[in-house]
Amino acid sequence: MRQVAALLAAAFLLAGCGGVATGTREAPTALALSGPATARLTDTDVHPVVTDPTPELPVTVRSHDGAEVTVSSVDRIVTVDLYGTLSEIVFSLGLGDRVVGRDSSTGFPSAANVPVVTAGGHDLNAEAILDLDPTVVLTDTSIGPPEVQQQLREAGIPVVFFAPERTLAGVPAHIRAVAAALGVPSVGEQLVSSVDAEITAARALAPEGATPPRLTFLYVRGSAGVYLMSGPDSGADAMIEAVGAVDVGTDIGLDKPFVPITSEGLLNAQPDVILVMSEGLESVGGIDGLLRIPGVGQTPAGQSRRIVDVADTDLLSFGPRVGRTITALAKVLYEG
Incomplete structure (x- = not known):
C-alpha cells in the first residue's frame, strides 16, 4: 500500500x-x-454464487472514464485496482477461472496462483499485461500510471474503468457494473442479494x-x-x-x-x-x-x-x- x-x-x-x-x-x-x-x-476465500456461468456477449458498456467499450470475450480477464476489489467481484461471479492477471492487493487464496501484473508495489506493468493476451482488462483510476491503460486500449484490448470510490453503499452498484461488463448481469443480482444479506447480519451484531x-x-x-x-x-x-x-x-x-x-x-x-x-x-x-x-x-x-x-x-x-x-x-x- x-x-x-x-x-x-x-x-x-x-x-x-x-x-x-x-x-x-x-x-x-x-x-x-x-x-x-x-x-x-x-x-478469507471467495466463494462464487454460481459455477460456470454463461456470459451473454458481446456487450457494450459505458466505462467510468466515459468511453463506450465493447466486450466480446471474457476468456482471459485481467483485474487491476489498488484494493483487489475487482478480482474479488469477478471470482465471486464464478469467472475466477478466466482471470489470467491480477494486482498485488488481491489477497484471497483462490487467486494465489494468478500472475501479478503490477510492479513496484502498485504500478501497472504494460508488458506483463500484454504478454497475457487478455480479452478484457477491468481497472479504475486508483491504479496507474494512466498511460499504461491507454497503451492497452491502443493495442486493441477492451479496457473498462469502474468508479474508484470504495463505500459500503456503493458495493451493489460496483458489483452490478462489473457483472454487466462481463455479460452476467443476472449473476450480479444474485451476488448483490448474497452480499446484502451478509451485511445485514453483520450490522445486527452491534448491541x-x-x-x-x-x-x-x-x-x-x-x-x-x-x-x-x-x-x-x-x-x-x-x-x-x-x-x-x-x-x-x-x-x-x-x-x-x-x-x-x-x-x-x-x-x-x-x-x-x-x-x-x-x-x-x-x-x-x-x-x-x-x-x-x-x-x-x-x-x-x-x-x-x-x-x-x-x-x-x-x-x-x-x-x-x-x-x-x-x-x-x-x-x-x-x-x-
Missing part, C-alpha cells in the same frame, strides 16, 4: 484537524474489548441500547513517514458506522477523508478504540510504536491499548467479502 500512503499524504498534508469535543460522555457500555486484538475473517464506542482509523506507514487520521468519506467511517460505533473524525468535524495526526486532534476525538491496517501497525513497530506517535498514548484507546488491526486487503476493499469484515470487527469489539 505504499502508493496509498503517497497519495493520501499529497492530498491531505495541508488539512487541519479542527473541531472541538464538547461536554462529557458516559463511559462506553457496549465494548467487551479490553486490549489489543486482530479482526480476522473466519473465511442495542448501549452507549456506542468511539472509533478512529489511523492510516500509518512508518517507513514512508505517513501518519493520518480518518474522517468523512474515508471508507473507514462507513465500516465504523456499520458496527454501530461513532466515527470520531466525523464527530469532531473533520471535513477531509484524511488529515495529519495531531495530539490536539486525537485528544479532542477521545477514541475508545483505534483501528489500523496490520501492515501499517507493523511498520511503526507494533502497539508500542503506535503509542509513541504524539497523542495516541493519551487517548482512552491508547491508555487501554485497545488497538484493533485488520488485514490491509480486507478493511477498505468494499468487495463481496465486506460483510465478513464487518462481522469480524463487530465480534472483536463486542465479544472480546
Whole structure:
C-alpha cells in the first residue's frame, strides 16, 4: 500500500484537524474489548454464487472514464485496482477461472496462483499485461500510471474503468457494473442479494441500547513517514458506522477523508478504540510504536491499548467479502 500512503499524504498534508469535543460522555457500555486484538475473517476465500456461468456477449458498456467499450470475450480477464476489489467481484461471479492477471492487493487464496501484473508495489506493468493476451482488462483510476491503460486500449484490448470510490453503499452498484461488463448481469443480482444479506447480519451484531464506542482509523506507514487520521468519506467511517460505533473524525468535524495526526486532534476525538491496517501497525513497530506517535498514548484507546488491526486487503476493499469484515470487527469489539 505504499502508493496509498503517497497519495493520501499529497492530498491531505495541508488539512487541519479542527473541531472541538464538547461536554462529557458516559463511559462506553457496549465494548467487551479490553486490549489489543486482530479482526480476522473466519473465511478469507471467495466463494462464487454460481459455477460456470454463461456470459451473454458481446456487450457494450459505458466505462467510468466515459468511453463506450465493447466486450466480446471474457476468456482471459485481467483485474487491476489498488484494493483487489475487482478480482474479488469477478471470482465471486464464478469467472475466477478466466482471470489470467491480477494486482498485488488481491489477497484471497483462490487467486494465489494468478500472475501479478503490477510492479513496484502498485504500478501497472504494460508488458506483463500484454504478454497475457487478455480479452478484457477491468481497472479504475486508483491504479496507474494512466498511460499504461491507454497503451492497452491502443493495442486493441477492451479496457473498462469502474468508479474508484470504495463505500459500503456503493458495493451493489460496483458489483452490478462489473457483472454487466462481463455479460452476467443476472449473476450480479444474485451476488448483490448474497452480499446484502451478509451485511445485514453483520450490522445486527452491534448491541442495542448501549452507549456506542468511539472509533478512529489511523492510516500509518512508518517507513514512508505517513501518519493520518480518518474522517468523512474515508471508507473507514462507513465500516465504523456499520458496527454501530461513532466515527470520531466525523464527530469532531473533520471535513477531509484524511488529515495529519495531531495530539490536539486525537485528544479532542477521545477514541475508545483505534483501528489500523496490520501492515501499517507493523511498520511503526507494533502497539508500542503506535503509542509513541504524539497523542495516541493519551487517548482512552491508547491508555487501554485497545488497538484493533485488520488485514490491509480486507478493511477498505468494499468487495463481496465486506460483510465478513464487518462481522469480524463487530465480534472483536463486542465479544472480546
